[in-house]
Amino acid sequence: MFDSPSLPPALVRSAREAAGDPEAALRLAPDVAEALGRPGGGNTRHLWRGLAELGAIDLTVARTLEPDLDARAILDQAGSFVGDPEAEIPGQPRDVGLVPEDAGGARTWGVYAAESPDHRLEANQSDDGRWRITGHKPWCSLAGSVSNALVTAWTSTTARRLFAVDLASSQVRAGEDRWVARGLSRLRTSSLEFDAAPAAPVGDDEWYFTRSGFAFGGIGVAAVWWGAACKLAAQLESSCRSRTPDQIAQFHLGQCSLALEAAQSVLADAAHRADALDLAVGSTAEGSEAAWATALRVRGSVHRACEVVLTAVGHTLGPGPLTQDDEYARRVADLQIYLQQYKPERDVAALGQSILDGPSTFGGLP
Structure with a gap:
C-alpha cells in the first residue's frame, strides 16, 4: 500500500522536532493538511501513508494532527455549505470561523462527538436563524489548544447535528477535569461547557x-x-x-x-x-x-x-x-x-x- 513517502522531508524533520509537544505539532497543521490532502478522489492511500508516517515519528504529533485533518475533510464533504467564509450564508453567525481561510490558514481543529450519559449538549435556533449551543461536551482532546472545533449537539430528543464553533468565544469554557495520563501525557483531554455559544451547522440532522x-x-x-x-x-x-x-x-x-x-x-x-x-x-x-x-x-x-x-x-x-x-x-x-x-x-x-x-x-x- 505505502509505496513512497507522503510527507516532504522538511515536514518530517519538523514533526521530529515537535515530538511530545502538541503545541508545536499544531503549528504544523496547515502545512500537513496541504501536503496530505483529503480522503477520496484517489488520494486516500497518500493520506493514510502520511498518517502512518506521523505515527511512526511520534504519537503525540500524530494524535494532535489527525483530528485536524479529519475536520478539514468533514468541512470539504459538507459540499455547498462550505464556501467562501466571507460570503453571506443565511442563518449563520459571521464570527464562527467556519473554514480555514486558505491552505495555510491559521485555524486548528478538534472533532468532538462523544456523548455523556448524564449531560446533553443542545442546539437551538433563534427567530433570526442563528444557532446557539448550550450544555456539556465530554472528552474534548486539546480543547485548550485548538482554535476551532466541530461538535455534535442535539437538535431534538432524537436527532443530532454537527456544528462548527469558535473555542475562543467567551461563551465556551474548558472544564477542570483531572488528567493523570502517562501515555500521551501532554495531550490533555477536558470537557467543554457551552453557554448559548454561537454555532454554525455543518450538514443536516444526522448527516x-x-x-x-x-x-x-x-x-x-x-x-x-x-x-x-x-x-x-x-x-x-x-x-x-x-x-x-x-x-x-x-x-x-x-x-x-x-x-x-x-x-x-x-x-x-x-x-x-x-x-x-x-x-x-x-x-x-x-x-x-x-x-x-x-x-x-x-x-x-x-x-x-x-x-x-x-x-x-x-x-x-x-x-x-x-x-x-x-x-x-x-x-x-x-x-x-x-x-x-x-x-x-x-x-x-x-x-x-x-x-x-x-x-x-x-x-x-x-
Missing part, C-alpha cells in the same frame, strides 16, 4: 453520522496506530540483527510480520474502497453502510495487529528499553493508551450484527 466519510475518517486513526506499531517492530528487528536471536525472538519477529502485513492489506483495500465512493454530502445510505462495515473490519484488524506487536516487543526486549530508552518507552505508553480509547469488542459485535443484517457472508463456497 455527520450517515455520510460515507464518517467511516473512512475513523480509519485514519488506524493508520496512525499501524505506523507506530511498525516503528516498534523495526526496533525489535534491529535488536535481533544486533545479536544472535534465539528461536523465541524469531517467533515474535515473525508474529509482527504476519500481523502488520495483514493489517497493511486491509488498509490498502479500504483506501481503494474509499476512492471508489462519493464521500461528499450526497453519498448514498447504501454506500455509508458498506463503508461502516469496512471501517469496523479495518480498525479491528489493525488494533489486533498492534496488540500483537506490543506483546512481541515486550516479551522479546524485556524491561531494558522501557527503563533506558526514552523514545521507546514513550512510544509504548502512548500506543497503549491510544489503543485503549478504542473499544474493539463493541465494534466487532457491530460487525457481527451487520453480517446478520445482510446476505450470507461465509456461504459462498460449495
